[in-house]
Amino acid sequence: DIQLTQSPSFLSASVGDRVTITCRASQGISSYLAWYQQKPGKAPKLLIYAASTLQSGVPSRFSGSGSGTEFTLTISRLQPEDFATYYCQQRNSYPVTFGGGTKVEIK
Amino acid sequence: EVQLVESGGGLVQPGGSLRLSCAASGFTFSDHYMDWVRQAPGKGLEWVGRIRNKANSYTTEFAASVKGRFTISRDDSKNSLYLQMNSLKTEDSAVYYCARPRSYDYYMDVWGKGTTVTVSS
Numbered sequence: 327d328i329q330l331t332q333s334p335s336f337l338s339a340s341v342g343d344r345v346t347i348t349c350r351a352s353q354g355i356s357s358y359l360a361w362y363q364q365k366p367g368k369a370p371k372l373l374i375y376a377a378s379t380l381q382s383g384v385p386s387r388f389s390g391s392g393s394g395t396e397f398t399l400t401i402s403r404l405q406p407e408d409f410a411t412y413y414c415q416q417r418n419s420y421p422v423t424f425g426g427g428t429k430v431e432i433k
Numbered sequence: 434e435v436q437l438v439e440s441g442g443g444l445v446q447p448g449g450s451l452r453l454s455c456a457a458s459g460f461t462f463s464d465h466y467m468d469w470v471r472q473a474p475g476k477g478l479e480w481v482g483r484i485r486n487k488a489n490s491y492t493t494e495f496a497a498s499v500k501g502r503f504t505i506s507r508d509d510s511k512n513s514l515y516l517q518m519n520s521l522k523t524e525d526s527a528v529y530y531c532a533r534p535r536s537y538d539y540y541m542d543v544w545g546k547g548t549t550v551t552v553s554s
Binding site for chain 1: 483494540541
């Protein structure tokens with residue numbers, strides 16, 4: 327199985343900050359990676375797919391990059407509504423796997 | 434409006450069984466693969482399994498943690514997805530989401546609100 331390791335698992339940031347979250351895969355997954363945002367008590371929401379393509383309707387302050395085994399999600403200027411938990415997910419091979427999550431909290 | 438609505442969650446004893454349902458609307462259900470994803474209290478997301486469409490013989494894939502205990506089925510005439518859970522363990526307690534992988538790249542772009550399963554004596 328492909329393991330996805332996210333770092334950090336928790337980060338505290340202020341509105342307006344630039345935030346970067348890393349997702350490392352245990353083996354190469356090309357660009358078959360997505361990022362999801364989840365708020366408490368809600369279902370996950372697809373933000374980015376194919377490592378760097380913004381899902382329709384997602385603000386442009388979100389961006390993704392990487393390929394192979396290392397990927398990043400960047401929020402250029404953190405907004406109040408961005409405080410949430412973020413997960414990466416690979417679809418390169420079965421079983422589909424998710425990273426452990428990164429919780430972004432208000433400093 | 435594209436929508437997925439799960440139902441069937443509840444309290445069940447260890448070793449028991451439960452069947453979850455997911456009602457789909459607003460899209461051509463029969464064209465899509467469908468997934469189940471779960472989230473234990475305070476934990477991250479865990480993919481449970483997938484069922485492919487008729488064109489791909491309704492074949493299934495499962496996470497190792499549920500293989501042999503859970504089955505996924507669908508009724509395209511009813512736009513419905515099912516998760517049959519047998520031999521339930523306390524560690525199966527979670528919110529269970531159904532999710533729709535997109536037909537062209539299989540990223541999960543539509544999610545239900547989830548249904549809660551609690552396995553406890």
